[in-house]
Amino acid sequence: MLSIILIVASVIFFPGVIVKTKALFSGRKGQDILQPWHDIIRLLKKGSVYSTSSSFVFQLGAPIYFATVIVAALFIPFEENNCIISFSGDFVFFAYLLGLGRFMIIISALDVSSAFEGMGANREAFYSLLMEPAFFILLGSLAMFTGYSSFYDIFASLHYNSYFSFIIAIIAAYVLANITLVETSRLPVDDPLTHLELTMVHEVMVLDHSGFDLGIIKIANNIKFILFSMLSANCLIPQSLDLWMRIGILFLMQVLFAAGIGWFESFRARNKMIMNAQYILSINAVAMILIFAVMIIKNKI
């Protein structure tokens, strides 16, 4: 239960912090930290416009995407505090569940017969297919290191008996942070604020969603962000500290991560489209380093 409360608490301020940082770096005062949520609430109250070419699939896309992300949140533990659902191999289910949401959002984009959205859909499918191996190698090597295969057991026993675990944890957190950026389509893969539809990935897919549907998609994106950053925080925070200390560190890390993204997005441009595949494959390569590190620590090599 604790992890759900932490996810809700983080998701409230996380998008605001990114926007605020970016505003400060560009010399503006910036909006209120809760402004992204005001926007979402406004969207939830609004009516919708549906494309004439859309079918029942378009109606299903947004609710299923939202539901999958909410259910995925039930899997995220906060170290030894149990999460709501945990079973061996649950990270496989977690990844495939997000796959369901992705599948639905991709076909809703194809349903409106727009070339722009088709482009976004294609890129989303392509990048996630390159990204997924990194996630599985990462969790697979953590499973090899700890001997367990559920999020809860992995994170509960990661720092249990050796300090080598921090080597693993740092690489894992780095890979997870990069996965976060790709999964939620932030820089350097995609710039959510650009207005060049030709180069967008995620935002261009939801161009034709409006009102309630767009609102829940935005909520889902924010939650997805928190899910992955919670996972990297789980890797890094040592369990020997007491609970309040760890919650404090968690929030500090979340704020730093958000501010870091804001900083990063203020000072660099997005990758060339053609470089993205290379960038994502390089994350996979880092994940491969992790698995060899685990093998060395476990005396397999």
Place this chain on the structure above:
Amino acid sequence: MNIILFKVALLLSFGMFFIPKKIKYSFGLLLHLMLIMASTSWAFAVLRGTILTLGLGVGTWSGPITLVIDQLSAYFMLIINLICLCGILYAGGYLQPYLPKKRSVFISLHLFSFLWLHGAMLLVVSMQDGIAFLLAWELMSLFSFILVIFEAQKEATLKTGINYLLQMHLGFAMIMLGFLIAANQTGDLSFEGVNNFFSQSDNVPLFLVFFAGFGIKAGFIPFHSWLPRAHPAAPSHVSGVMSGVMIKMGIYGIFRISSLLQNNLHTIGIIVLAAGIISGLLGVIMAIMQHDLKKLLAYHSIENIGIIGIGIGMGILGKSTGSNYLMILGWGGALLHTLNHALFKSLLFFTTGNVYYAVHKINMDHLGGLAKDMRYTSMAFLIAALAISGIPPFNGFISEFLIYNGILTQMSSSTFSHSILSVVSILGLVLIGGLCIYCFTKAFGLSFLGTRREEHPHPVQEVPAIMLVPAFILITCMLAIGLVPSFFVNEVVGVLQNLTHTTVNIDPLLLSLNSISYVNMILIVLIGGVIGLRAWQRSFVKVAVGPTWGCGYTAGDFRHQYTPTSYADSLRELADPLIQYHRVYKSFDEQEIFPLPKTFHTESKDLIEEKTILSWVHLIVNYLPKAGIAQSGLINHYLIYPMLFLLLIGFLIVLNIL
């Protein structure tokens, strides 16, 4: 009693040729039901009890043919019966337009072969004796050949059929060779003989012979080239049954042989695993490049056979290290995936058949926007597409989860080489999963969604209800496996424990599966809840319909949509060496003042087929005409040839060689 029913059904099938055209289909359905009743009762009896042995009352020169049904046979029998039932139900609607056009004898032959294919597959899984097994195997190949060439008036179909027949006989020869090698040493031409052979000598060569033979039927790369030809040529109910169960007979054979293996398991495991990963990855990559919906599905069968191969390979590796848990989970995943693939692949072929029935086109470049006119068909296709991509809450996920779970649980304790193999197979499975999502968003999104890419001469309508009945049956089964996985996994594990004579405690797995079914329920309730909430929200806001947002411009027409070629383009950049993609078009001439209409399309080649089969064929075809020198057309030359031959014989005799 049941054996009489079985025999009567097969004997009565000859009556098909002598009854009026109108009642042929009903008669065929009746005979199928007789077969299903007989064999299902055996299968259930075996799954609850022990091995069943039944005399068929006929014999070959090696003795009377007996059906020996153990749990593995029973499991495959149930799959065969379910898919054949759906196939014959679907044929009831699909064949309607052909009835007035085709001559009575062709319809009879088709229905007759369909029944005998069903019967032959039931016989294949219940034969222990080598001769009888090969006989049943041959019957299966022959009748499926007749089914493939249903539209034999088209030359391409006939050519495909002959290609299919040849490849099947190559496989047949390999299997026969396998049995003969074993019989030569042990004197027993049966699976028992193979078992004895395995206990005495090196297992690798004989396994490879069998793997090649059964692999041709199953469609492992590089033995896959018949699949993408035969499936598009055959009518949809036949492709559904062929892809759903007939290729699984190859898997059945590999299972039988794998369960007998006794030494060199490590090498064999690696071989099967490699074949699985390569088939899986190449199959799905080539599927993405296809424009023809049925060809795409055919390549997907190769991919799914690859997943099954990964499961079997992991199982053999588990057996080699003495890890029974991995063995049961790997083989269990493979066995469950066999059932799952039978369900969703036949559903995909049936719904594709619906599309063909409604618009008479199957190329994605000409489809689009069908979801609005064919609501139920597109829903069924969508569900099957989600299931085949291994996405919860459907059945495809469960079998992949078993394989993942098996690999993950023993990863921390395994040796270096096993860890590497585990990581490679996880990578393979994940990449296959991602590519599958890519492929099926393309297949579904571009043929069913958006706007029509072409006007159709007739108004597009949903197909008759009879053609949707099999879809409902299949979807019910798929959801049952997805929502109550522990029951089915228990059955599969029971079959395997019986086959391998081991007992494994799978309680932790069942615990996971129960959690999965709870989460699936939560997911479905939540989706319903969100949709309900939106409906409530809509009761006090305005919902409008308008044109698609055109990014500042007015939205374009149907030509602005993404096409199959453009959707596959990002992958093409990565996978180009494998797929040999090229554009086919004629560019505008500088002198061309009044340009004529131009066409453009893209093609991809099957590199494996090109290198392993076609290059050899081309070589032979190039050299054979050189022999034409001898064919001069002059009678005096032709008279010299027998003369030379006699002289040659004479010399050989004189030199004491003959």
